[in-house]
């Protein structure tokens with residue numbers, strides 16, 4: 011049977027779009043070569059962040075935050091289940107003059123884009139986060155950051171997709187797309203799936219997927235290291251990051267503290283996250299314990315790696331595929347978990363040929379000039 015839409019890539023981006031469209035009556039086949047929300051969408055740090063979001067994506071992150079935390083009437087039913095998403099204040103800290111200048115510049119730009127971020131001195135920052143150590147020079151405070159647990163969310167996404175009637179095809183690797191019949195046929199070793207429209211939502215593998223349609227769009231792969239501690243008594247109540255981008259920290263309701271900050275391990279698109287680099291992990295943990303001294307007592311229980319995608323301008327791909335009517339692509343953005351439900355709403359509107367409530371991010375800008383002129387092969 012031919013679906014209204016085939017989505018290749020069942021991470022949070024593809025799944026959110028599938029959900030919104032199936033709820034509006036479309037038949038959607040959602041394909042993944044692995045399990046649902048098991049790549050970046052299953053292993054990320056779960057920070058809902060405006061601090062780490064590029065200015066032109068701030069409205070999307072604000073909408074995403076509202077959907078995750080259920081602070082709008084529509085937000086309550088984005089997944090239909092309480093996934094424990096928690097709104098918490100976000101503090102981005104500067105310890106050096108250079109970091110303070112960076113924070114001032116960034117705050118001005120993000121405020122202009124609608125983020126309710128303000129600058130605080132060290133005393134006011136400690137009023138929000140009494141556990142802070144170090145000599146804080148300046149802090150940027152955002153009242154609407156927070157966090158969500160990726161594995162808990164993945165379970166809720168599965169239930170929501172089933173309820174909406176999305177046809178989920180896990181363990182279905184796609185090797186290419188045949189668009190010669192006026193329909194899209196996704197083919198691979200497990201068979202063929204047909205659809206009237208196509209959405210490619212492949213995270214770091216979007217580069218390869220766009221290649222199926224004859225486009226060359228370089229996608230950078232970040233191999234992020236993360237660590238989680240044992241369950242601690244409360245040591246912090248905000249989401250803390252550092253202006254340099256080298257630290258992100260928050261404590262979940264069960265007491266575990268997740269330590270991240272984009273320290274890079276070894277790996278690539280083919281092998282996945284292959285190897286933690288111990289000295290970088292130690293540096294990340296030292297920075298964490300310096301920022302929140304109570305963490306000196308913590309024990310690291312587990313470390314892991316995940317692949318995060320980034321385009322050349324660090325903004326998402328979110329729009330039609332030039333030269334292939336009926337085909338769309340989305341994703342490949344830093345800190346994309348925060349804005350994913352909002353990006354799903356936008357993509358759902360584009361597929362339905364409706365005007366989205368927020369701007370999309372056309373793919374044309376990332377194409378090299380000959381492709382821009384000639385469309386796809």
Ligand SMILES: Cc1cc2nc3c(=O)[nH]c(=O)nc-3n(C[C@H](O)[C@H](O)[C@H](O)COP(=O)(O)OP(=O)(O)OC[C@H]3O[C@@H](n4cnc5c(N)ncnc54)[C@H](O)[C@@H]3O)c2cc1C
Nearest residue numbers: 019021022023043051055057184213316341345346347348
């Ligand atoms: C370690 C880490 C920490 C992060 N922390 C945060 C954070 O704190 N806050 C935040 O907002 N964001 C964070 N992110 C970013 C966020 O996780 C991603 O932006 C988001 O999950 C991307 O979702 P996606 O659906 O685009 O990609 P993915 O979740 O990667 O999904 C892509 C899917 O495509 C499938 N696929 C690929 N090739 C094929 C094929 N040939 N056939 C079929 N299926 C295929 C893959 O199996 C995969 O499931 C983090 C990312 C990482 C890796």
